[in-house]
Amino acid sequence: DGGITQSPKYLFRKEGQNVTLSCEQNLNHDAMYWYRQDPGQGLRLIYYSQIVNDFQKGDIAEGYSVSREKKESFPLTVTSAQKNPTAFYLCASSIGPDRVDQPQHFGDGTRLSIL
Amino acid sequence: GNSVTQMEGPVTLSEEAFLTINCTYTATGYPSLFWYVQYPGEGLQLLLKATKADDKGSNKGFEATYRKETTSFHLEKGSVQVSDSAVYFCALLNTGGFKTIFGAGTRLFVKA
Numbered sequence: 446d447g448g449i450t451q452s453p454k455y456l457f458r459k460e461g462q463n464v465t466l467s468c469e470q471n472l473n474h475d476a477m478y479w480y481r482q483d484p485g486q487g488l489r490l491i492y493y494s495q496i497v498n499d500f501q502k503g504d505i506a507e508g509y510s511v512s513r514e515k516k517e518s519f520p521l522t523v524t525s526a527q528k529n530p531t532a533f534y535l536c537a538s539s540i541g542p543d544r545v546d547q548p549q550h551f552g553d554g555t556r557l558s559i560l
Numbered sequence: 561g562n563s564v565t566q567m568e569g570p571v572t573l574s575e576e577a578f579l580t581i582n583c584t585y586t587a588t589g590y591p592s593l594f595w596y597v598q599y600p601g602e603g604l605q606l607l608l609k610a611t612k613a614d615d616k617g618s619n620k621g622f623e624a625t626y627r628k629e630t631t632s633f634h635l636e637k638g639s640v641q642v643s644d645s646a647v648y649f650c651a652l653l654n655t656g657g658f659k660t661i662f663g664a665g666t667r668l669f670v671k672a
Contacts, residue, residue, distance in 0.1 A: 449603075476658060487649070487664040488604075495658055503659075535603050542658035545592050546611040549660055551603030 447472045451536050451552035457560050458523065458530060466521045466555045468536035475541035477519040478549065481505060482533040491534075494519055495542050523557065531559050562587045566650045566663035573640055574671050581635040581666050583624075583650035591654040593617075593626055593633040598647045598665070607635075607648070640670045 449470045458464045470477065476495050480488040490503030494513040508527025513519055519538075523530045533556050537549040567582040585593065592611045596604040608617030610626035610633065617624050622637045633650060650663040 451603075485667075488662045490659065493659065537603075539658075539660075542656075545653045545655050546609075548594050548596075548606040548609060549604075551596075551605070553603045554601075 449536055449538055449550055449552035451534075451555050453555060454553070456555055456557045458557060459560050461525045463522055463524050464557065466523070466534055466536075466557070468519045468521065468552060470517055470519075470536075470538045470550070472538055472550060473516070474538035474550070475516070476539045477513070478537040478539075479503075479509070479511065479519070479521045480535040480537065482535060482554075488535065491521065530557055532557060562591070562652055562654050562661045564650050564652050564661050564663040566648075566666055568664075569647075569667040570669055571666060572669045572671065575642055576639045577670075579635070579637040579640045579644075579668070581648055581650075581668070583633045583635065583663060585631050585633065585650075585652050587631075587652055587654050589655045591652045593624070594651040594653070594660070595622070595624055595633070595635050596649040596651060596662075598649065600646075604649060640668070642670045642672050644668060645670045 452467045478493045479491040492511040494500035510522045536552045539549045540547045563586045594609045595607040597607045598604045608619040610617040613628035615626045624635045647665045649665045652661045
């Protein structure tokens with residue numbers, strides 16, 4: 446079955462350390478997204494990519510970086526510049542920007558905590 | 561701009577009660593509307609969608625009708641179960657857009 450795989454499920458970071466969250470999809474989707482979700486809160490968009498080798502900042506990009514070297518992969522790096530990284534991170538994909546009738550597909554998330 | 565407003569939670573119901581979660585939107589043009597559900601510790605899943613005015617989306621006993629005249633997409637279920645306990649997100653995707661606009665989410669608790 447096609448889907449989105451996020452790894453690891455749980456991740457711990459020490460102060461001053463960069464960590465990378467993995468997101469892989471086998472849905473052949475063009476667009477991919479990273480969201481942050483804090484307890485009891487909605488989704489906030491960090492970065493998105495409409496096509497390989499291209500990505501744009503979302504609403505809360507500071508302290509994060511991404512790459513999109515392959516269609517199926519969209520890793521997110523949480524840098525030491527992100528002062529409050531503890532959150533639940535969700536990766537999503539969709540067919541593409543010209544298919545507004547199609548939903549986003551989500552992974553099961555990575556929970557990041559500070560040691 | 562585009563926006564989605566949904567009723568604040570939490571909503572607490574007894575099993576077999578009727579559920580309504582209100583959702584209204586602001587958008588130009590003809591957006592598609594979605595309801596997603598998030599179970600504890602998981603990502604979001606599509607629950608239902610409607611892509612044009614007067615369309616009714618339905619799935620697993622849940623329904624929502626795209627009302628352009630009232631700019632609403634309220635979620636309903638006639639008889640909730642304990643297993644329906646989750647967070648529900650209303651969302652919008654507009655023509656020419658690539659960013660889905662999510663509401664803040666409504667947490668539902670169903671008591672046995």
